[in-house]
Amino acid sequence: MRLTKPDMGRWQRRAQAPSALFVALALLAGLWPDGVRAAASPWAETEQTALRLVSASQAVGDGDTVVLGLHFRLKKGWKVYWRSPGDAGLPPRADWSGSDNLASASVGWPIPERFSILGFETLGYTGEVVLPVTAEVREPGSPLSLRARVEYLACSNICIPYEADLALDLPAGAARPSAEAHLINRFSVRIPGSGEGHGMAIESAEAGQVGNGTVLRVTAASAIPLREPDLFVEGPAELWFSPPRVRLGEGGGKAVIEVSVEGIADFGRPLAGAALTLTLTDGARAAERTLTVAAATNGGLGGLGGSGDGGAARAEAAGSEAGGTELVLILGLALLGGLILNLMPCVLPVLSIKVLGVIGHGGGEARTVRLGFLATTAGIVFSFMVLATALVALKSAGAAVGWGLQFQHPWFLIAMTLVVALFACNLWGFFEVRLPQWASDMGEHASHVHGLGGHFLSGAFATVLATPCTAPFLGTAVGFALSRGAVEIFAVFAALGVGLALPYLVVAAAPGLATRLPRPGPWMVKVRWILGCALSVTAVWLLTVLARQSGGGPALAVGALTAAAAAALYLRHRMAGMGGAAGAVSAALAVAAFLVPAGDGAGRPWANPGARLDSLWSPFEKAAIRRLVTTGKVVFVDVTADWCLTCQINKSLVLTRGDVYRRLAGDGVVAMQADWTRPDDAISRYLASFGRYGIPFDAVYGPGTPRGEALPELLTENAVLEALERAAGPAAVSSN
Numbered sequence: 140m141r142l143t144k145p146d147m148g149r150w151q152r153r154a155q156a157p158s159a160l161f162v163a164l165a166l167l168a169g170l171w172p173d174g175v176r177a178a179a180s181p182w183a184e185t186e187q188t189a190l191r192l193v194s195a196s197q198a199v200g201d202g203d204t205v206v207l208g209l210h211f212r213l214k215k216g217w218k219v220y221w222r223s224p225g226d227a228g229l230p231p232r233a234d235w236s237g238s239d240n241l242a243s244a245s246v247g248w249p250i251p252e253r254f255s256i257l258g259f260e261t262l263g264y265t266g267e268v269v270l271p272v273t274a275e276v277r278e279p280g281s282p283l284s285l286r287a288r289v290e291y292l293a294c295s296n297i298c299i300p301y302e303a304d305l306a307l308d309l310p311a312g313a314a315r316p317s318a319e320a321h322l323i324n325r326f327s328v329r330i331p332g333s334g335e336g337h338g339m340a341i342e343s344a345e346a347g348q349v350g351n352g353t354v355l356r357v358t359a360a361s362a363i364p365l366r367e368p369d370l371f372v373e374g375p376a377e378l379w380f381s382p383p384r385v386r387l388g389e390g391g392g393k394a395v396i397e398v399s400v401e402g403i404a405d406f407g408r409p410l411a412g413a414a415l416t417l418t419l420t421d422g423a424r425a426a427e428r429t430l431t432v433a434a435a436t437n438g439g440l441g442g443l444g445g446s447g448d449g450g451a452a453r454a455e456a457a458g459s460e461a462g463g464t465e466l467v468l469i470l471g472l473a474l475l476g477g478l479i480l481n482l483m484p485c486v487l488p489v490l491s492i493k494v495l496g497v498i499g500h501g502g503g504e505a506r507t508v509r510l511g512f513l514a515t516t517a518g519i520v521f522s523f524m525v526l527a528t529a530l531v532a533l534k535s536a537g538a539a540v541g542w543g544l545q546f547q548h549p550w551f552l553i554a555m556t557l558v559v560a561l562f563a564c565n566l567w568g569f570f571e572v573r574l575p576q577w578a579s580d581m582g583e584h585a586s587h588v589h590g591l592g593g594h595f596l597s598g599a600f601a602t603v604l605a606t607p608c609t610a611p612f613l614g615t616a617v618g619f620a621l622s623r624g625a626v627e628i629f630a631v632f633a634a635l636g637v638g639l640a641l642p643y644l645v646v647a648a649a650p651g652l653a654t655r656l657p658r659p660g661p662w663m664v665k666v667r668w669i670l671g672c673a674l675s676v677t678a679v680w681l682l683t684v685l686a687r688q689s690g691g692g693p694a695l696a697v698g699a700l701t702a703a704a705a706a707a708l709y710l711r712h713r714m715a716g717m718g719g720a721a722g723a724v725s726a727a728l729a730v731a732a733f734l735v736p737a738g739d740g741a742g743r744p745w746a747n748p749g750a751r752l753d754s755l756w757s758p759f760e761k762a763a764i765r766r767l768v769t770t771g772k773v774v775f776v777d778v779t780a781d782w783c784l785t786c787q788i789n790k791s792l793v794l795t796r797g798d799v800y801r802r803l804a805g806d807g808v809v810a811m812q813a814d815w816t817r818p819d820d821a822i823s824r825y826l827a828s829f830g831r832y833g834i835p836f837d838a839v840y841g842p843g844t845p846r847g848e849a850l851p852e853l854l855t856e857n858a859v860l861e862a863l864e865r866a867a868g869p870a871a872v873s874s875n
Contacts, residue, residue: 178317179210180285183303187217188293192285192305193269193319200314201280207272207307208323209233209246209289211264216295218263221251223373225261226845227769229292229300231270237286240277244287247271249329250418250425253369253382259845260382262371263294269326283309298769331418334426338362341417341428346400346410347435353400353410355380355432357417364391365421372398373416376762377405394419404824405761409434466627470634473616477638508650511594516640516647518598523636524629526602531625548818550733552685552782553697557729558600559678560701566671569708602639617832684782687816696735704728755795755804759813761825764840764847773808773841773866775859778826778834780816785852786835793854802863843868 178194188211195206209231211219220228235244247270251262276283285307292300334340342358357370365387372380381399388395396419400410411434418427564570620631637644678701686694707725756777764774777794779786793799803810813822815834826836829849837850839862848862 178307178309179319180305180307183305185301187214187295187299188212188301190289190291190303190305192287192307193323194307194309194317195320195323196309196314197317198312198314199276199280199283199309200312202314203275203279205274205276205283205309205314206323207244207274207285208269208319208326209272210269210322212267213265213293217293218254218265218295219268219291219293221262221264222248223262223371226259226379227765228261228263228294231289231291234288235286237288239284240281241283241285242275242277244272244274247273247327247330249326250331250420250423251371255382269323271323271327271330280311282311285309297771329423329425331420331425331427333428334419337424337426339419339421339424339426341419341426341430343433344415344417344430345433345435353403355398355400355410356435357396357398359394359396359419359426361392361394361421363424365394366391368394368396368419368421370396370398371418371420374413375406378402402828404827466630469616469631473631473634474638476616477635478641480639481642505650509647512643512647514594515598515643518595519602519640520633520636522599522602523632527629527632531628549685549689552681552688553732553735555603556678556681556685556697556701557704557732559674559681560705562600563671563674563678564705564708566667566674568667569705570711598640602636684816687781693735697732700728700732755800756810756812759811759822761821767809768840768842768845771807771842773839773863775803775808775810775863776813776838776840777811778813778815778822778836780814780834782816783834789835789837789854793856793859797856799856799859802860807867808863839863839866841866841868
């Protein structure tokens with residue numbers, strides 16, 4: 140091919156260009172000083188992040204260690220997390236197993252930033268950060284081949300998990316500084332130490348009570364006045380720590396820092412005696428110390444700085460001033476909750492007693508009606524006082540306390556089955572109960588309806604059957620009482636008893652409501668038969684709860700013995716001359732029912748059959764809630780038990796129907812069920828964390844409600860759907 144003159148010129152210019160580039164590179168290489176050549180892996184880039192492995196030296200040298208760094212660059216608005224990320228997030232993790240001549244690698248963590256969004260407190264880094272790495276070599280002086288698989292979570296409006304494979308080979312030779320040495324050092328000096336180099340020191344940490352909560356108080360000193368100090372607390376996984384409240388003294392040379400602590404119930408012991416790692420920062424200065432928390436000398440903590448005029452002291456004083464008003468409000472809620480309890484399904488099984496308590500007085504005297512209903516009221520209030528006494532004693536002994544916990548024990552279920560069956564037999568006319576004169580109505584022939592003793596017992600019976608479930612306002616009142624002392628417990632339970640007894644008090648005040656009814660007659664036989672059948676259904680329900688706890692065999696045995704005892708009473712009623720023998724047989728069969736648990740499993744504790752979870756529910760796991768929320772999930776927690784009728788109604792009418800069921804079964808929601816049919820300390824502590832001690836209890840967690848939102852005792856479709864929407868929250872919350 141023949142080239143023209145213009146073509147020849149273009150060809151020469153193209154041929155000369157690479158030569159010029161090579162010459163320039165050669166000149167740069169000659170001018171670059173020997174110890175500052177780059178030592179870094181290629182960047183592992185994503186749309187939001189870039190990561191590489193860098194070395195502070197060009198070669199291994201002859202020492203035992205080599206200083207490395209994980210170099211992150213993050214786009215604006217994105218972050219990665221510190222070693223303790225806070226309420227959410229995951230710190231970067233590196234797997235060095237593919238490396239040669241590497242004995243170990245430890246990561247250092249520079250001072251992080253604090254991010255506070257909608258109640259979430261997280262710690263991490265934005266922009267650019269290097270996590271210094273100290274690598275220990277197996278054979279000093281030999282080449283080092285580094286292979287790291289790094290997993291990290293990058294978050295902004297969303298959180299994205301990433302993996303990066305990094306490779307860097309360092310040859311043998313003198314450990315001259317590389318071009319990245321200054322970069323690594325810039326972040327290494329920000330790793331907190333003892334604080335001596337910065338003139339800072341963490342002096343002490345103590346824990347005590349402020350109101351109903353636990354507070355950690357840390358004292359610190361600084362030779363250079365503190366300006367905007369922050370405190371990062373690391374401890375057991377069960378504990379959450381609030382942002383610090385700081386009070387400076389001595390011109391900034393002293394600081395008293397208080398942090399509220401949550402999760403003590405899950406931790407299972409007081410904070411005093413626990414080991415915590417405390418990191419105090421003030422701008423670029425930092426001090427770090429691991430120490431054992433001491434107990435506050437006075438058992439509690441006053442205001443910040445010990446001066447008594449801090450915010451905490453003012454809040455505590457205000458709480459004391461408002462204590463009387465708060466108790467009055469709680470007593471009002473208890474009164475209302477007890478009244479509403481009359482409408483709850485747990486109390487409906489004793490409808491027969493209530494109905495007969497009214498219609499039995501048809502055409503009677505006003506005085507008799509008034510005394511009968513006052514006796515029922517006395518039975519209710521007395522029973523609540525017995526419950527309060529038992530709860531105070533259990534709480535003083537350090538045992539778990541709660542509303543309706545007696546239904547978790549098989550012995551109580553057997554006793555209640557027998558009592559309910561006995562009441563049913565009484566209504567069917569198999570026998571009549573005649574109480575002693577002192578327990579009767581001052582000379583009047585006592586029976587299950589008209590005797591004052593009978594009315595008193597019916598009130599006590601109504602109270603016992605009322606305890607498996609809570610009502611609106613009752614949970615708040617009981618939670619307040621059980622978190623306080625004996626005086627509050629007795630006051631609140633007295634108000635609950637009066638509330639449950641209010642319908643009886645109304646009739647006692649206006650006996651005409653009962654005396655104007657038709658006089659008792661043959662028609663009452665049918666009413667008593669129907670209401671006795673209702674009580675027998677209650678006995679069957681109690682047996683199903685027993686079967687759930689102990690298995691079908693013991694429950695069937697108790698049911699058979701109860702039926703046999705009822706049959707003996709029937710024969711006593713129908714056949715003359717068998718009264719004594721039939722009564723003795725019935726009593727013996729009742730005693731035998733209590734022997735069933737002792738004979739089951741050769742005296743070993745009954746096996747827990749576990750929660751029967753259908754496709755909607757997954758087992759309750761409190762530790763997983765926070766992790767699920769950080770990934771943007773909504774978590775719905777249902778605490779239930781077989782003995783809680785309101786719980787079953789909530790599930791049947793709301794949770795397993797229509798839009799609620801579809802939402803709970805959707806991809807963005809995790810539905811957890813905590814089965815409290817048998818005693819479970821973890822569930823008891825979980826309820827106590829919300830100030831609740833009874834069920835039903837439901838809570839919703841999500842990016843919008845990370846601490847959880849408790850729902851009403853009686854669920855509605857709108858209440859559940861609206862709570863799920865609030866929990867889902869704005870998209871920005873998932874960045875936390």
